[in-house]
Amino acid sequence: xxxxxxxxxxxxxxxxxxxxxxxxxxxxxxxxxxxxxxxxxxxxxxxxxxxxxxxxxxxxxxxxxxxxxxxxxxxxxxxxxxxxxxxxxxxxxxxxxxxxxxxxxxxxxxxxxxxxxxxxxxxxxxxxxxxxxxxxxxxxxxxxxxxxxxxxxxxxxxxxxxxxxxxxxxxxxxxxxxxxxxxxxxxxxxxxxxxxxxxxxxxxxxxxxxxxxxxxxxxxxxxxxxxxxxxxxxxxxxxxxxxxxxxxxxxxxxxxxxxxxxxxxxxxxxxxxxxxxxxxxxxxxxxxxxxxxxxxxxxxxxxxxxxxxxxxxxxxxxxxxxxxxxxxxxxxxxxx
Ligand SMILES: NC(=O)C1=CN([C@@H]2O[C@H](COP(=O)(O)OP(=O)(O)OC[C@H]3O[C@@H](n4cnc5c(N)ncnc54)[C@H](O)[C@@H]3O)[C@@H](O)[C@H]2O)C=CC1
Ligand SMILES: O=C(CO)COP(=O)(O)O
Numbered sequence: 001x002x003x004x005x006x007x008x009x010x011x012x013x014x015x016x017x018x019x020x021x022x023x024x025x026x027x028x029x030x031x032x033x034x035x036x037x038x039x040x041x042x043x044x045x046x047x048x049x050x051x052x053x054x055x056x057x058x059x060x061x062x063x064x065x066x067x068x069x070x071x072x073x074x075x076x077x078x079x080x081x082x083x084x085x086x087x088x089x090x091x092x093x094x095x096x097x098x099x100x101x102x103x104x105x106x107x108x109x110x111x112x113x114x115x116x117x118x119x120x121x122x123x124x125x126x127x128x129x130x131x132x133x134x135x136x137x138x139x140x141x142x143x144x145x146x147x148x149x150x151x152x153x154x155x156x157x158x159x160x161x162x163x164x165x166x167x168x169x170x171x172x173x174x175x176x177x178x179x180x181x182x183x184x185x186x187x188x189x190x191x192x193x194x195x196x197x198x199x200x201x202x203x204x205x206x207x208x209x210x211x212x213x214x215x216x217x218x219x220x221x222x223x224x225x226x227x228x229x230x231x232x233x234x235x236x237x238x239x240x241x242x243x244x245x246x247x248x249x250x251x252x253x254x255x256x257x258x259x260x261x262x263x264x265x266x267x268x269x270x271x272x273x274x275x276x277x278x279x280x281x282x283x284x285x286x287x288x289x290x291x292x293x294x295x296x297x298x299x300x301x302x303x304x305x306x307x308x309x310x311x312x313x314x315x316x317x318x319x320x321x322x323x324x325x326x327x328x329x330x331x332x333x334x335x336x
Contacts, residue, residue: 016055202267
């Protein structure tokens, strides 16, 4: 793979881990950070003590707080902003995107109001000549594990196979396996929907409800993800793959998940305000539960687990009552 001039936009844990991976793959990477102190630490100390503490970053990785300079001449642009600021930051980046650059979304969520995935937001914001170069990368991938170099496999979706293959080649390495897919909607939807489901799984864990309950939560969560995905044109195989089931299992069972941790803390009696005010990192499920539910209602799709998560987050019920409520819903066939 030839070395690509690469811009990574967003220096949270995931943007930093991906930028480091791309630099290790021999690309010339510039990482834009929203906070100037984060940009400076990346550039000068080769570290991100705020969002990815404890890792030495590649010495050639450049940090910057200047978006136009970060994007100058980029052949690959990797977008990793939290979803609630995605449109705003991309709007600022748009005039500086070089023509022909592959543009990859790596954020996991659905935009409020529009119900768009992040690649759909990008298609909405960007000039028509950029739209043919869009891709989305998603799958079971905790930033800390990717930064440690433990084996990880993800999927990159694009309507254009040549774009997916370019992105695949740029990211792939002996510890980071990348599959391609034409189903960009399915790839993005899996990553978005698993976040509120991981909050539910955290509640199951926090209440010590046992392994049976966790397995039921994951499987019925997958049913909700699948119903919504199919209604939006996603492929069943994508939802059963890395970006769907794979990421759902990881975040529902992995102690590194921020969304799962939110659910566990809710179950232990903290309020959502107490939890979010104690975190600088983003747990996308907190804001995205409502955006996903609105999308589901628009599609006429039932998502009972995500509905109770929304009511717990709104303070309308407790995790105990919410989980009881799920168990006592009207009896029905498993598949309908
Ligand atoms: N951390 C992980 O393991 C993974 C995260 N993701 C996704 O990546 C996206 C980014 O998450 P992380 O990198 O983990 O972030 P993070 O939670 O580590 O850090 C928060 C990020 O938000 C940025 N930020 C806060 N306010 C901002 C504003 N007003 N404008 C622009 N940026 C602002 C911060 O600069 C920082 O980059 C999310 O959608 C997340 O779901 C996807 C896969 C793995
Ligand atoms: O998306 C992730 C792993 O694939 C990270 O999950 P959390 O945002 O819940 O930490």
